[in-house]
Amino acid sequence: MYYIFDGTYYGWLTCVFEAFERKEFEARPISVNRYIPDMFAVDRTITTSTDKAMRVSKGLAMRLDKKSRMDFYRAFLFEDEAVWQASFYLCIEIFRGNTAILSNYGNDAVLKFSEALHKVSRERHRMKAFVRFQRAADGMFFAVLEPDFNVLPLIITFFRNRYTDQPWIIYDLKRKYGVYWDKIRVTEVQLNEGDSTAMMQSSTVVSLDTQEEYYTNLWQQYFKSTNIKARRNMKLHMRHVPKRYWKYLPEKQFGNIKS
């Protein structure tokens, strides 16, 4: 039995609620945009309900500490059916009274869940590190990223606390949404197709601060000068900074570097 939900966390929580309501504990939650109808399978469309989702969330809060409860949200951001399935199963076990299950690392679902958490956490940490702001002419600092998982919600607090006195936008190009800090509050923003392409090729369309290129240049110079050639180890370098992240790292754009 497939439970087709809208792809939101509240939708996923609603699936858990419905499973108990209908005693369909073998259900497999899958988001509507990933679901390929299967003629042999039965499916049910789950309508997201804030009330039902909140009841599940509160139920988890009564049974788990804050960290473990948040872990379900973090694992959800991994955006993978198998992980959604594993956390769905764990959630059901917890509501059935098996609240200690999350520390049973001998269990396959627990391992799947904890691996997903590990990967999400690593990606979140990477995004704290690899976000590179560019300063636009109007003083706005903007950054574009394409994280493997949907970690943008997990880094907002970090950037808000750190860059409090400057306005910034961080935009996830893969998932087509971003967050905007105006020095007072954070809001979610969505750009139309044209604007987001413009952001990616920022220097050509968005008008940059006149000093921007100067500091990019200085940073590239620093990156080069702080390297020790006698210790060259590209394998290690690539492991720490995988190629898929290079696109948005100015220090890895060697086109205009001077020696």
Added chain:
Amino acid sequence: MDRLEEKLKILADAAKYDVSCSSSGSKRKNVGGIGDASSSGICHTYTEDGRCVSLLKILLTNHCIYDCAFCVSRKSNDIQRAAFTVEEVVKLTMNFYRRNYIEGLFLSSGIFKNADYTMERLLKIVKKLRLEERYNGYIHLKTIPGASDEMIREAGLYVDRMSINLEMPTEKGLQLMAPEKDHESVKKPLHFINQEIQSLKQESKLIKHKPSFVPAGQSTQMVIGATPENDFEIMSVADTFYKDYNLKRVYYSGYIPIQNDHSLLPQIGSKPPLVRENRLYQTDWLLRFYGFQLDEILNPTFQHLDLEIDPKLSWALRNPHVFPVDINTADYKMIIRIPGVGRQSALKIIQARKFGRLHEYQVKKMGIAFNRARHFMRCADSPFQLGYTSMEAVRAKIVQKNPAKAAIVNSSQLNLFS
């Protein structure tokens, strides 16, 4: 090239031999300005040598009155000299920080005129950042040997970490390379700052808002392979410094040849001792996080670390009587001593075994290096071993299974912290 860019090139190049780039250990909050310190530290990028870039690491100047043979900025070396102004350092730091290039500033300097004069300049930069720019990001400041206590104490109120380098592991080694220097001038400020930190800790129990003083603690660095100290001597010094001065870190920096004029130093072209450096770091970790005592790993009869295998495995092979460890009954302290089992996996084992005896297939998935660990642990379904496998045979099996590592030892290419 723009003049500032030229200075950055020279003064970053001169600072890069200081390997410390850690930005961890401080919890400085953003109080109405910009920046904070992430207590776990963040590496914003990695250079092609695989080292982390967390801080903007620069010298204020590479002019220096000293002539230490191992140092690229020594007085007699014929190189380009430069000096930043206070404003330039502040401008670079703020503009890099605002773009999220860096976690903060690592500021060191050659000694010009005298220690206090140099320290005063460094202090000026730090104060300008904190007070005028309202910058709350990380600052790692070098303590200048010989600077006055007052100056050091004031600096400690604004920075997150301070460090001062031992340079050579022993006094004798230092005498060979830098006759003008001695370890005493390093110990004195280390001791002074440690005392200030400790006394503040005592007081903070009594007062509510304690001033922050070097919240991320102190560190030091030793150059490895320039002078003939062996691993036992090196680690003994490190062990003592950890204990005497509550250091957060001791860094080991494999010597990279920079000159051919000194007959005792390795010549240009000889490879830096990267594998040895890695083994020293592994030993350091065993001492700090794995409950090992130094004499278990290195002692007067065993003075050199095995380059081919890691120090924990080496210890295990020398102590067959404590193995195999039964992971279903042993306590945490013993489980982390199994080669190939780390602290995280050990914690998982401890938690998971409450649900039933653990089998090999389960433990395998908990992130352990099974190829190494299998020889030293027993799971619920491990076959009972008849007879006795010699530790030489175990060693041969492990090394054979991992020929890549052996190749690394020979080519001196390696993955640090892997």
